[in-house]
Amino acid sequence: MQWTSMVAIYGLFWVLSAFLVMPFGLRTPDEVDGYRVAKGHATSAPVxxxxxxxxKRATVLAVVLFGLYYANYAEQWITVDQLNLLGRPPVEDLGY
Structure with missing residues (x-):
């Protein structure tokens, strides 16, 4: 695998991880005692x-996910043929 592909795939994992970890630990004004929402601000915005x-959390999660992805790429634990969920036979040599 080329290093540019590795960087691109890691970037995709990082963005996915950022969206996955974003809601953890956030609190809305309703959950914080004594917090008043300023005029013009959304009441659902995190405090x-x-x-x-x-x-930081996204980076750690992305490293773990990319590590698993790369280990699977190198060791071929799960291949494309094993993911054939429709039951059709895989496409054979097309003679190109």
């Missing part, structure tokens, strides 16, 4: 949004 914490 304690910390993008650095989200980036």
């Amino acid at each position: 304690n949004f910390r993008p650095k914490r989200i980036a």
Whole structure:
């Protein structure tokens, strides 16, 4: 696998991980005692949004997911033929 492909796949895992970890630990104004929403702000907006914490968590999760992906790529634990869920035989040599 080329290093540029590895960087691109890791980037995809990172973005996916960021969206997965984003809601954990956020609190809305309704969940915080004594917090008043300023005029013009949404009542559903998080009070304690910390993008650095989200980036750190996403990085750790992306490293784990990419590690599993690369280990599967190198060891071929799960192949495309094993993911044939429709029961059709895989496409044979097309003679190109």
